[in-house]
Amino acid sequence: MKTGDLKLGFIGFGHMAQGICRAIDRAKLIPRSQISFIRRDPAKMKKSEQEFGVTSSTLPTLVEKSDLIFICVRPAQLEQVLKDLAKLKMGSQKIITIAAGVKMAYFQKHLGRIPIIRAMPNMGSSVLEGMTVLSFQQNADAVLKEEAQAIFSCMGEVIEVPEELMDISCGLSASGPGFVFRMIEAFAKAGEAHGLPYPKALKMAAQTFAGAARLVLKGGNPKDLIAQIATPNGTTEAGFKVMDESKTDQSLSSAIQAATKRSKELSHEFF
Numbered sequence: 001m002k003t004g005d006l007k008l009g010f011i012g013f014g015h016m017a018q019g020i021c022r023a024i025d026r027a028k029l030i031p032r033s034q035i036s037f038i039r040r041d042p043a044k045m046k047k048s049e050q051e052f053g054v055t056s057s058t059l060p061t062l063v064e065k066s067d068l069i070f071i072c073v074r075p076a077q078l079e080q081v082l083k084d085l086a087k088l089k090m091g092s093q094k095i096i097t098i099a100a101g102v103k104m105a106y107f108q109k110h111l112g113r114i115p116i117i118r119a120m121p122n123m124g125s126s127v128l129e130g131m132t133v134l135s136f137q138q139n140a141d142a143v144l145k146e147e148a149q150a151i152f153s154c155m156g157e158v159i160e161v162p163e164e165l166m167d168i169s170c171g172l173s174a175s176g177p178g179f180v181f182r183m184i185e186a187f188a189k190a191g192e193a194h195g196l197p198y199p200k201a202l203k204m205a206a207q208t209f210a211g212a213a214r215l216v217l218k219g220g221n222p223k224d225l226i227a228q229i230a231t232p233n234g235t236t237e238a239g240f241k242v243m244d245e246s247k248t249d250q251s252l253s254s255a256i257q258a259a260t261k262r263s264k265e266l267s268h269e270f271f
């Protein structure tokens, strides 16, 4: 089956599911008529139908009609969804879960040995600058892998890792935008403190992050780029001295470690 022929079903249609749906639509990967969803709130269900041109459904119908089922509820809502799903007859459907910190084995505990993919998109997906980390079962079907890669490539970059590296991936790239927002805001506030109007300082900060990230994505090595920008006794070097004294690198590393630890704790809660 070609990716464009797939029928998708979303269980949960909040921020992340909507972002995925929007990207699929913009890329014209799968027609909206082949996408259905369920969510709890009837008013929001209607609104989502109107906004996205996709069909609201019931769980049994969604399962029956879908080739690929995306589970996009929050981890706390997952157990109920899996209990409801377990009551239904699953045929050749495959599952993609985006729940942070929940291992594939938890899904199999409820649903048996179904084909399942774990995907960890991040907030950048909503502006097609996402970073999605995918993890597959051993012996995962090559076609299913390709389908997942095609879908998440619509919204940015895709990297595959073994499942044991999902917690660090969550700490780095799923929580990562949050850490970067804090840094952008700190840059902007520093600009404001020295006389720049906040909106101008914010734009300078955000574009500085975007440009620096683009240089690295184009193949630049951070070490070489740092050597290029930091002339001896210059302005950047003066700033680096303070970053070294205040152990900025270590504190960023600790933030990622803390997010990774929390992801591990969550995965233990789900067993």
Ligand SMILES: NC(=O)c1ccc[n+]([C@@H]2O[C@H](COP(=O)([O-])OP(=O)(O)OC[C@H]3O[C@@H](n4cnc5c(N)ncnc54)[C@H](OP(=O)(O)O)[C@@H]3O)[C@@H](O)[C@H]2O)c1
Residues within 6 Å of the ligand: 011, 012, 013, 014, 015, 016, 017, 038, 039, 040, 041, 042, 044, 045, 072, 073, 074, 075, 077, 080, 081, 098, 099, 100, 120, 121, 122, 123, 174
């Ligand atoms: N935010 C991120 O950056 C990020 C990154 C990676 C992964 N994730 C994962 O993405 C998942 C979704 O996050 P989100 O931010 O999109 O959450 P969200 O906006 O709260 O959306 C959750 C959706 O699940 C629906 N729902 C809840 N219980 C349900 C049930 N029993 N049956 C059907 N639908 C149900 C809700 O419906 P109603 O609104 O109608 O109640 C809502 O549409 C989470 O597991 C999170 O870990 C998030």
